[in-house]
Amino acid sequence: MALDVAPLSNQLGFFSLICYCLTLLPTLLRIVFPQTKQTEIPKWLLLQRRLIGILAFLFAVGHGVLLIKKRNIDFSDVTTAWVYIQGICTLLIFTLLAVTSNDWSVKKLKKHWKQLHQLTYLAMFLLTWHVLDKMMGHWTQVTPISLILIGLIDGLFIWRRWIECRGSAKTPAAQSMSAKPTKPN
Amino acid sequence: MLQNSKLLNRKLFTHSPSAAPATLKPRKKSTSLRNCKLLSYKLPVNLVSAAIATLIGVSVVPSVWPSYQTSSSDLGMAESRRPINTFQGHSSWVYAIAVSPDDKTLVSGGYDGQIKIWDVRSGVLRQTIKAHTDAIEALAISLDGRFLVSGSWDNQVKVWDLKTLQELETFEGHRDDVKTVAISADGKWVASGGTDRTVRLWQIETGQERFTWRRPAWVKTLAFSPDGAQVVSGGYDGGITVQSLNSERIPQTWIGHKKAVWTIAFSPNGQTLASGSADGALKLWQRPTGVIQKSFAAHNKTVSSLAWSPDSRYLVSSSTDKSIKVWNAHTGELLNHWIGHRKPIWSVAISSNGGVLASGSSDQTIKLWSPFETRSSADSTEQGKPSSIWALRKGRWNLPGSIQQYGRPSNGC
Structure with missing residues (x-):
């Protein structure tokens, strides 16, 4: 089945999706694959995360504006x-996220940030839901890559959460082990 | 002991800081801490909930607030009419409708990608076809009633046999949404346009694409001239492009609209082209010169669709302002103003013999309107008798003989 060429809006x-995935990647890789800490790419991504995130937002705005115009989306409905x-x-x-991606917001919002x-x-x-729902039955060349x-990213996130849950479950046990009363001298 | 218990009671039941400062202070602190934790924990959830609530509020208010509804005071001298029948069956927005020349069948398509076939007289839904994988924004029926053509956001144009509802052809070539389709008067050609900025001409018999014309902007509407010599298209740049099919002449562009041209329709006698725009303006262009004969502010919002009466004297316009208006094409006089849809109207259609007038809307319904006598004072003085173009008598659709003088006029093609 030949896939359609993706129009500009898509x-x-x-x-936007690529940029968004790139913002998530450093943290996910650091926890799921700790050995990647030594490589340069996650470091660079971490450094540029704010910029990449804003790019994701700008692309998403472009995508939305074009589709609102093209599809005559009526927000009064x-x-x-x-x-x-x-x-x-x-x-x-x-x-x-884009509006609060600055030092001032970090300072003002503190832990809420x-x-x-x-x-x-x-x-x-x-x-994930958006891509599946909107492109169902009408895939373009970029749809499989997006999915x-x-x-x-979804898989890595779930893996990360599993590692974290396992870690937090182990921690109290380890603490209780270390807190075992030692024999009095 | 008693003193101790009294002290305990006082500690428990009083909120006075002086009474038990030592016990209340830490309790107050812990509560605020818990609240703070709760707030910080729930902050993302609260934000999303607030955003969704705002979104729903913004969407709901305009549809329920009375001031947003079209006021009957807008009507002026024009009459206000109600629909005679409402077809319900679509589960989402209805974007396109078409009526067969024999007035028996109405076809509708919408966001759900389905084509629904209705019996006009009984209002019964005869069949539903899962025609496209995305929304259907354009439908057209050939003048001989053989073919139905649909255009969709899945970039495809499909030709159907209207009697058997079998898919005959799928035209693939558009690289973006197909927004408009039309069939030539001889039933041999299909034209389609869309947001890939092209107008494409397809031959039904061979299923092949014959011409592709590039346009400077997204193509929103197109129509064949009744003589089949031209394809006229309107786009988001506000221009109307007239492309000759018989020669390699450079296409003419008629400039007049300030905003996107949403709809165009040839008068059945071929002398006038009507166009409606996103700025609510309606213009009548003289053919072949392209001179604007009349221009009037027809609607408060986008003019979404146009249809001519078979004798080329009356023009029906629908709009996203939820109204349908009937105009005298000669004088520009507003004759009727129909209200009935709760949401924007995207399409209006008159069958080629004038027996049926229908409209499709975002409110998921198709409404049939009484083909009433659209007689203005000017007409009656001029002719001395009512110009009974459409007449509904004893519940049967009767066409006066005067209509026959134009033969089988174009159904917006």
């Missing part, structure tokens, strides 16, 4: 909110 969405819920929520999350930026993990699953990428 290409922008694809670039309640059905629109439900039909495009994944895309709208993801764009809202990207907007929040970290909590706020946890939303990026919600966007991961929304994006593989976001699928990998």
Whole structure:
């Protein structure tokens, strides 16, 4: 089956997805594959994460604006909110993250900043749903790549959570081991 | 002991800081800490919930708030009419409708990618076809009633046998959404346009693409001239391009609209081209010169679709402002203003013999409107008798003989 060439609106969405995946990759790799700490790419990605994240937001805005114009999306209709819920929520999350991606926000929001930026993990699953739902039965050349990428990121995230859960389950046990009363002299 | 228990009671039941400062202080601190933790834990969830609530609120308010509804005071001297029948069956927005020349069949397509076939008289849904993998934005029926053509966001144009509903051809070539399709009057050619900025001409018999014309902007609408000599297209740049099929002449571009041209329709006599735009304007162009005969602010919002009465005297316009208006094409007078849809109307169609007028909307319904007598004062003075173009008598669709003078007019093709 020949896949269609992706139009500009889809290409922008694809670039946004790539950038978004790149922002998640350093942390995921550090926890899932600790040996990658030594390599240069995760370090570079970590350094450029803010810029890449903003790029993801800008591409997503371009994708959204083009589609709103092309498809005549009517926001005065309640059905629109439900039909495009994944895309709208993801764009809202990207907007929040992009707006607070500066030193001033980090300083002002303190620990809330970290909590706020946890939303990026919600966007991961929304994006998977978005690509599957909107491209179902009408794949372009970038659709399989998008699905593989976001699928990998989802998988790495689940793996990471499993490692973290296992680690936190081990920690109290280890603590209790170390806290065993020693024989009195 | 008693003193101790009194002290304990006081500690437990009083909130006065002076009464038990030592016990209340830490408790207060721990509560605020818990709240703070709760807040920080729930912050992302709260933000998403608030965003969704805002989104729903913004979407719901315009549809329920009375001031957003079209006011009947806008009507002026024009009459307001209600639909005579409503077809419900689509599960999402209805983007396109077409009526067969014999008035018996109505075809609709929408966001769900399905084509629904309706019996006009009974309103019964005869069949549903899963036609495309994405939304259907354009439908057209040939003048002989043999072919149905659909254009979709899945980049495909499909030709169907209207009687058997079998798929005859799939035209693949567009690289983006197909926004508009049309069939030539002789039923041999299909033209399609879309957001890949091309107009493509396909031959039904061979299933091959014959011509591709590049346009400077997204193509939103197109139509064949009734004589089949030209394909006219309108786009997001506000221009109307007239492409001759018989010669290699450079296409003409008619400039007049300030915003995107959403819809164009040839009058059945071929003398006038009507166009509707995103700025709510409706223009009548003289053929072949391209001179604007009339221009009027027809709607508050985008003019989404146009259809001519078979005798070329009346023009029906639909809009995203949820209204349908009937105009006298000669005088520009507003004759009727129909309200009934709750959401934007995307398509309006009159069958080629004028017996049926239908509209499709985002409210997931198709409405049939009474083919009433659209007689203006000017007409009656001019002719001395009512110009009964459409008449509904005793529940049967009767066509007066005067319509026959134009033969079988174009169904927006």
